[in-house]
Amino acid sequence: GENVEQHPSTLSVQEGDSAVIKCTYSDSASNYFPWYKQELGKRPQLIIDIRSNVGEKKDQRIAVTLNKTAKHFSLHITETQPEDSAVYFCAVEGSYIPTFGRGTSLIVHP
Amino acid sequence: NAGVTQTPKFQVLKTGQSMTLQCAQDMNHEYMSWYRQDPGMGLRLIHYSVGAGITDQGEVPNGYNVSRSTTEDFPLRLLSAAPSQTSVYFCASSLGQNQETQYFGPGTRLLVL
Numbered sequence: 001g002e003n004v005e006q007h008p009s010t011l012s013v014q015e016g017d018s019a020v021i022k023c024t025y026s027d028s029a030s031n032y033f034p035w036y037k038q039e040l041g042k043r044p045q046l047i048i049d050i051r052s053n054v055g056e057k058k059d060q061r062i063a064v065t066l067n068k069t070a071k072h073f074s075l076h077i078t079e080t081q082p083e084d085s086a087v088y089f090c091a092v093e094g095s096y097i098p099t100f101g102r103g104t105s106l107i108v109h110p
Numbered sequence: 111n112a113g114v115t116q117t118p119k120f121q122v123l124k125t126g127q128s129m130t131l132q133c134a135q136d137m138n139h140e141y142m143s144w145y146r147q148d149p150g151m152g153l154r155l156i157h158y159s160v161g162a163g164i165t166d167q168g169e170v171p172n173g174y175n176v177s178r179s180t181t182e183d184f185p186l187r188l189l190s191a192a193p194s195q196t197s198v199y200f201c202a203s204s205l206g207q208n209q210e211t212q213y214f215g216p217g218t219r220l221l222v223l
Contacts, residue, residue, distance in 0.1 A: 006152075009150070031209060032209040032210075034211060034212070036212070042216075043200060043214040043215060043216050043217055044153070044200070044212075044214050045214070046211045046212070049211065051209070089152065089153065091212070093209050093210070094209070097141075097143070097155070097158055097168075098143075098204075098212060100145075100152055100153045101152060102150070102151065102152035103152045103153075
């Protein structure tokens with residue numbers, strides 16, 4: 001099966017700074033890479049995703065980059081705001097059922 | 111669309127009791143799954159189903175049973191609750207088995223005493 005590693009487990013930044021979360025995976029057949037955000041006490045929800053035929057995707061302050069050769073992808077959040085504070089999960093999908101990373105707790109200090 | 115719904119929102123059980131966590135979706139999704147979420151452990155897959163009548167085990171299936179008699183419903187049964195099953199349980203669904211966005215229910219917080 002797929003093996004997904006997510007780093008860091010905790011990330012603390014000042015408001016306005018950028019935040020980067022990285023995930024690595026093992027199965028080269030994987031071809032769909034979503035990111036989910038989970039606010040405290042809420043359900044995980046999709047914020048951005050990327051497919052293997054694309055190297056980068058942006059949506060306002062968030063972006064995801066994919067390096068298929070190195071088998072890693074990253075979530076980038078620019079100009080962080082306190083409402084970005086949450087747990088972020090990466091996931092990997094392909095020939096297997098979805099596999100999630102262990103999550104990154106992002107804390108944005110005002 | 112209500113999306114993915116779960117009941118109950120919160121439950122307290124005594125060790126050895128059994129119960130069923132309900133999950134339903136109204137999006138005609140084929141793939142449904144159950145996860146448990148514990149601090150520092152992320153989302154761990156318990157059981158999943160790729161369609162009505164088909165279920166399979168995930169990473170942590172022991173102590174849980176599932177069935178999928180309809181496309182809409184995917185209940186999770188705890189056979190004999192143990193304190194180690196204290197957790198937050200999320201049901202999720204997607205259009206297909208892979209390369210699809212997962213839609214999560216609101217979660218069920220379970221405390222086993």
